Amino acid sequence: MAKRSAPEVNAGSMADIAFLLLIFFLVTTTIESDTGMNRKLPPKFDDRITPPIIKQKNLFTVVVSKDNQLLVEEEPMELQDLREATIAFLDNNGDGKCAYCKGKKDENLSAHPNKAVISVQNSRETNYNSYIAIQNELIAAYNFLRNREAQRLFGESYLSINQKWKDAEDESDEKAEFEKKRDEIKKMFPEKISESEAKE
Amino acid sequence: MSKFKKGGGKELPAISTASLPDIVFMLLFFFMVATVMRQNTLQIENKLPYADQVEKLDKKSSIMYIYAGKPGPGYKKFGTEAKVQLDDKMVSNVAEIQAFVQENRNKVGETRVGRLIAALKVDKNTNMGLIGDVKEQLREVNQLKINYATLNGDPTKKNR
Numbered sequence: 632m633a634k635r636s637a638p639e640v641n642a643g644s645m646a647d648i649a650f651l652l653l654i655f656f657l658v659t660t661t662i663e664s665d666t667g668m669n670r671k672l673p674p675k676f677d678d679r680i681t682p683p684i685i686k687q688k689n690l691f692t693v694v695v696s697k698d699n700q701l702l703v704e705e706e707p708m709e710l711q712d713l714r715e716a717t718i719a720f721l722d723n724n725g726d727g728k729c730a731y732c733k734g735k736k737d738e739n740l741s742a743h744p745n746k747a748v749i750s751v752q753n754s755r756e757t758n759y760n761s762y763i764a765i766q767n768e769l770i771a772a773y774n775f776l777r778n779r780e781a782q783r784l785f786g787e788s789y790l791s792i793n794q795k796w797k798d799a800e801d802e803s804d805e806k807a808e809f810e811k812k813r814d815e816i817k818k819m820f821p822e823k824i825s826e827s828e829a830k831e
Numbered sequence: 832m833s834k835f836k837k838g839g840g841k842e843l844p845a846i847s848t849a850s851l852p853d854i855v856f857m858l859l860f861f862f863m864v865a866t867v868m869r870q871n872t873l874q875i876e877n878k879l880p881y882a883d884q885v886e887k888l889d890k891k892s893s894i895m896y897i898y899a900g901k902p903g904p905g906y907k908k909f910g911t912e913a914k915v916q917l918d919d920k921m922v923s924n925v926a927e928i929q930a931f932v933q934e935n936r937n938k939v940g941e942t943r944v945g946r947l948i949a950a951l952k953v954d955k956n957t958n959m960g961l962i963g964d965v966k967e968q969l970r971e972v973n974q975l976k977i978n979y980a981t982l983n984g985d986p987t988k989k990n991r
Contacts (some may be wrong), residue, residue, distance in 0.1 A: 637920050642852070649855040667950060667980040673940040675970050693837035695959075755960030759953050760880045761963070762984035763979060767882040774884055793886075 673825075678809060686779035689741050691749045695765060710764055717772035721747050731780055731819060743763045744776075748823045755815060769824060776820045783813070789816050873899035874909075875916050880955040881984035888978060893984050895935040897928065899961055900954030913957045915965060924963075928968040952980040 640654040693713070701708050703716060723740035724732035732744065741747035749769060753762055777789035785792065796809035875951055877900050888894060902909040906921070915922045917931045920973040936944050953962060969977060 645852040647854050653859045660866045667978040669978050672970050672975040731888040731983040753959045757959040759957040760955035762959050767884050767986050770884040
């Protein structure tokens, strides 16, 4: 038999096959979103320590009832107004000793940001969704104030300092520098959110 | 002059589709690389709530996932109450979280225990009672770093 050259394989259907695979991966892809709110739980309760007494005006009570109604300082409030109210409470500067505060010095609100405590209470039947929404607004209030001070002191927002601190190599000079800035801002508005066990 | 005159009746040549497979393959590789196959089959409903003050989870830390929610379709035999899911199994007793945390601590090694974060992936229609129990268990074993997994969006908008 004479030598026959092999016929060329038709590559026209290659695109179809690739498309098929592409569609398969498109459908199965769920781009993992690992975002969330970092919180720290309080350590286990120690009976030997008596809880400190907090003045009423330094305490900002946020209650989420079992039908997901929001009560702030025993008055109903809409979720949209919570952020503003929290900022007003934290930034109030009641005793006039906080040089960086811009609040109204209201008698009934907190004396100083580092005395201000936010107490969140929720019922066992409260919806997780509303709980997260409220946490989000409270953190947003802290972030707003921290950003403001970071912008004033370092010309950079707190969140970007925080991100850079996270991204920096361990034990590098950069990390130490960002950590210092971060701690300074954190000290100005320390996050004091207490969560009490669900009440009926 | 006539030098630049277009040849009147000539047809446009067909666009070559020879590079089409290459383009498609490129897209294909992108999706193949970006795809993360789920390690755990979810046996519960898991629609995360929205929040906009979110942080990306630190890549340097190790994460263990704790899922919670109502049993999903096909798992109704577990009832309609919200349940906790660890790895691949549904857990009816929240105290099992303690063993789960210990297991994960052994897995990551002693030096990185401090970087272990418990990410709570909780369905938005869950009651806080269950979350409170989970948090209580985490406190029992001193696993204090937690993260509420959320989607990025404004929670104050209605219908969320």
